[in-house]
Amino acid sequence: MGQMALHAQPGLDSFAAAGGDPLALSREGWGALLQSWGWERFHGFQAFRALHRRHLASWDEAREVPRRLREQLENRLPIIWPVIDERFISGDGTVRSLLRLKDGEHVEAVFLPDEVFEGPAGLKRRRTTLCISSQAGCPVNCQFCLTALLGLRRNLGAGEIAGQVLTLVHEHGLRRGTGPCDRLNVVYMGMGEPMLNYEAVMQSVRLLCDDEGLALPPRRVTISTAGIVEKIRRFGTEPVRPRLAISLNASSEDQRQALMPIHRGQGGFAALLAAAREFPLAKRERLTFEYVLLAGINDTDADAGRLLQLLQGIRAKVNLIPWNQGPELSWQTPSPERVQGFQARLLAGGLPAFVRRPRGLDVFAACGQLSRRRAGAYTINMQSP
Ligand code: SF4
Structure with a gap:
């Protein structure tokens, strides 16, 4: 050849x-x-x-x-799909899988079934979401994330990333045009920072969105980033461009630097929010900002007020994610009243804000938990079915 x-x-x-x-x-x-x-x-x-x-x-x-x-x-060119080594089924239907890649490395992927949402003309539709990984481990040291404790083991190839989706689609009977879901969403929010494995991630998107393949509409794919500014700008120019979510999690420079040590190296809020402001959004599209709420750390009304100021002028929505209590990290979950109060403050300021319902809490809900467990960091008495 x-x-x-x-x-x-x-x-x-x-x-x-x-x-x-x-x-x-x-x-x-x-x-x-x-x-x-x-x-x-x-x-x-x-x-x-x-x-x-x-x-x-x-x-x-x-x-x-x-x-x-x-x-x-x-x-x-023998076909080697990612293999589901372990599978944990939650009472709410969420399935967390530990997938083995061809060199024996493992990544996590999650199937979130059947959320009912309001479709056109008030019709009830069903939405299934798959959450996949872009790296084995992660080099970005977010202080609230178990995957960070693994460090970066390696980047995934485009086939390994798309292969997670195709394996789960097959496993859960979500074939294109058939199967139980009206709408399939794919989110790159599992292990790894997608923008630090940019080429492979974008190639995997193009594979998944190809009309002759799974034919996912790009708007049903979301790439979540800790804020790699240069790559956010490049992402905005992609011909096949999914939605963008920025994991923000803080309302002041010092707070974000403490929670996400990558922050200052990327030019702080000034650089990140300038890239967000200049991001070319489609009609009716909003940029998503994710905000993990940590009790007593970033969940006060003052935080909400600063967040409103930071996001001024950006067509944005905020997903609030109350911290999932898990092993190894000692952050606390805010009370439901505090979460509501924080959300209410954002809504009153005109910023759409949603509270993400926790899913799969009984099956290692935190990203990285399965892998940490596998690496022997701790044992949890739970059987895979
Ligand atoms: S939150 Fe995402 S970017 Fe941050 S350490 Fe975890 S996997 Fe990496």
Whole structure:
């Protein structure tokens, strides 16, 4: 295979960067790759569809592909999906999975089923959300996050990121156009800072949004960042651009620096909020700011007032996330009255604010908890079904 020729083709760079993972290859990339093997371009598109629409376990199942090509693919590009090693089912239907990647590394992904929401004309619709990881561990040392305690183990490839979604879609019977959900959302809010693995994350988005694959609308994908300013600006220029969420969690420079030590290195609020202000939003789109409420730390009315000032002039909404009590970190959860008070202050200031309902509290609710447990940081007496 001529590497020079391949690198000039769309999608093949990320394919090479991901160590030749067939799950990382774009539809166009598949066309170019199979042409370089002497096949037709459309054979490549068939291979892409077999993976991204049908989630085939092996090339042998791709009956639409000529047998000789199936054999070549099996020998040269065997399919290795992330494998669900452990699965924990909450009483509220949330399923947390620990997925094993091909080198034995593990990441967490969460299935959040069946939230009922009001659709057009007041119709009740159902929404399913998948939360996935972009890195194994994380290099960003947020003080309220268990994943931070793992450090960065490694970046995931685009195929490993998209593969989490496809594995969960298959596992939970959410096939495109069928299955129990009207609407599938994917949020990059699991382990890792997506903007520090930018190329692979964006390639995974393009894979998931391809019409011949899962065909997720980009507006149903959300990338959450701790605030990597340069990448936020670049993200705004992407042709396939999901929604953006910024994990803010503080109302003053010192507070944010203490909770998220990456803050000052990124230029503080001035740089972060300038990037937010200049972010090119679509009509009716709002930038999401996430705010983990920690009792006695960032949950006072004064905090809410400062938050209102900070976000002035930004078409924003705020998701309030009362701290999930877990092992190893000693923050406290604010009372429901305090959460309500904080929300009321934001609403009174004209800022849409929502309280995120805690999900899966009985199954290691905090991101990173499964991995910390697996790494032997603690034991919890719970059986995986
Ligand atoms: S909150 Fe996100 S960015 Fe911060 S340490 Fe955890 S995984 Fe990394």
